[in-house]
Amino acid sequence: QSALTQPPSASGSPGQSVTISCTGTSSDVGGYNYVSWYQQYPGKAPKLMIYEVTKRPSGVPDRFSGSKSGNTASLTVSGLQAEDEADYYCSRSYPGSNNWVFGGGTRLTVL
Amino acid sequence: QVQLVGSGGGVVQPGGSLRLSCAASGFTFSSYGMHWVRQAPGKGLEWVSFILYDGSYKSHADSVRGRFTISRDNSKDTVFLQMNSLRAADTAVYYCVRDRHGNYAFDYWGQGTLVTVSS
Numbered sequence A: 001q002s003a004l005t006q007p008p009s010a011s012g013s014p015g016q017s018v019t020i021s022c023t024g025t026s027s028d029v030g031g032y033n034y035v036s037w038y039q040q041y042p043g044k045a046p047k048l049m050i051y052e053v054t055k056r057p058s059g060v061p062d063r064f065s066g067s068k069s070g071n072t073a074s075l076t077v078s079g080l081q082a083e084d085e086a087d088y089y090c091s092r093s094y095p096g097s098n099n100w101v102f103g104g105g106t107r108l109t110v111l
Numbered sequence B: 001q002v003q004l005v006g007s008g009g010g011v012v013q014p015g016g017s018l019r020l021s022c023a024a025s026g027f028t029f030s031s032y033g034m035h036w037v038r039q040a041p042g043k044g045l046e047w048v049s050f051i052l053y054d055g056s057y058k059s060h061a062d063s064v065r066g067r068f069t070i071s072r073d074n075s076k077d078t079v080f081l082q083m084n085s086l087r088a089a090d091t092a093v094y095y096c097v098r099d100r101h102g103n104y105a106f107d108y109w110g111q112g113t114l115v116t117v118s119s
Helices: none
Strands: A009-012 A018-023 A035-040 A047-050 A064-069 A072-077 A086-092 A106-110 B003-007 B010-012 B018-025 B034-039 B045-051 B058-060 B068-073 B078-083 B092-100 B105-109 B113-117
Touching: A009 A018, A018 A086, A018 A106, A035 A064, A035 B105, A047 A064, A047 B105, A072 A086, A086 B045, B003 B092, B018 B034, B018 B092, B018 B113, B034 B068, B034 B078, B034 B105, B045 B068, B045 B078, B045 B092, B058 B068
Parallel strands: A009 A106, B010 B113
Antiparallel strands: A018 A072, A035 A047, A035 A086, A064 A072, A086 A106, B003 B018, B018 B078, B034 B045, B034 B092, B045 B058, B068 B078, B092 B105, B092 B113
16 A cells, blocks of 8 residues: 655745645556545544545535646645644545555645 | 534553444435544554445454454445454544545544543
8 A cells, every 4th residue: 555645834924825735646646636635633633624636525625736747746825824734634546446545644734 | 404413432551352332413324435544642644444335345454354344234325344453553443434436535534432442
């Protein structure tokens, strides 16, 4: 089960944009559009923010967007707000895979 | 609204067993696959197990295969995780999670139940 690589931390000032990366391989992230992103506050359950690389579930602000280039998927948070300070995890699976894999997580700090 | 309520966690000695339950409501349980995902204290998320909507397919992470078994009872809208031969490394909050069918994502999470393996 190959891991996904995320930077341990990211930061930005209110109103700015921040991008968090998630790097896999050509066999998973690069080969399929099944990367999802989760937001987690301390002591709380994670929440789905992005699925299938770019899609937002109902209720997720459009300040959150996803993209992919090659083997790296990215989550961009635009117009940073204090409430965006949390841990963010990417995840991948794909047709024919018998497992799901998470990245190590990125702590986003709003300065 | 979708609710997933986990139970069964607690303190168990190494080598012991525990059975987690997760009661679902607010959606047609028998139409959705379900996962267990865990998070060790201060660590990241780790996928543990998946079961298809009808129980016909199951998958487990390498770290728990042969020790943990996922199952479900669609008549009771409940998914289970039987955990045997527990190790200290299994200490974590265990989340029951609904599968976002067809999208390979986790769309609703339970509140989590803590399992502590310690002598």
